[in-house]
Amino acid sequence: MLRVITKELTPMSDEKTEYTISDLAKEFEITSRSIRHYEDEKLITPTRRGVHRIYSARDRVRLQLILRGKRLGFSLAEIKEIIDLYGVEGEQRQTERLLELINVRRESLKQQLKDIKYLLNEFDVLEEKLTSEHQAK
DNA sequence: CTTCTTACA
DNA sequence: TGTAAGTA
Numbered sequence: 001m002l003r004v005i006t007k008e009l010t011p012m013s014d015e016k017t018e019y020t021i022s023d024l025a026k027e028f029e030i031t032s033r034s035i036r037h038y039e040d041e042k043l044i045t046p047t048r049r050g051v052h053r054i055y056s057a058r059d060r061v062r063l064q065l066i067l068r069g070k071r072l073g074f075s076l077a078e079i080k081e082i083i084d085l086y087g088v089e090g091e092q093r094q095t096e097r098l099l100e101l102i103n104v105r106r107e108s109l110k111q112q113l114k115d116i117k118y119l120l121n122e123f124d125v126l127e128e129k130l131t132s133e134h135q136a137k
Numbered sequence: 138c139t140t141c142t143t144a145c146a
Numbered sequence: 147t148g149t150a151a152g153t154a
Contacts, residue, residue, distance in 0.1 A: 021140075033147060051141060051154075
């Protein structure tokens with residue numbers, strides 16, 4: 001069932017700590033379906049023991065980064081880009097790229113905010129029109 | 138009973 | 147993402 005091959009004798013770090021897909025799903029409150037999906041998208045690459053997936057502490061960290069990126073509104077492709085930059089030519093490029101994506105995200109949110117404000121105003125105008133029309137009758 | 142793959146919604 | 151189906 002829910003057994004971790006090696007566990008919490010050392011709160012963290014042990015690269016020998018392994019998790020099953022259900023361990024991680026439960027810990028992060030997501031479904032195993034999502035975790036498998038992230039693997040399909042190449043964001044995580046768990047090892048296999050036969051046909052079963054085995055996740056390392058490192059995989060767990062990557063999963064955390066994926067979930068954090070999602071909360072910030074980034075796509076899996078963008079998250080993958082950032083994660084894959086870790087360890088490459090230092091973290092210089094990773095930081096630069098992250099900053100770039102943050103700006104892209106910021107602009108997107110600004111546009112959405114404009115659209116929402118416009119829509120709210122449209123509703124106000126329409127509502128008033130309908131209201132006065134109703135009273136006229 | 139849990140995990141896996143595949144495929145459709 | 148969820149879920150159904152058929153396995154291992």
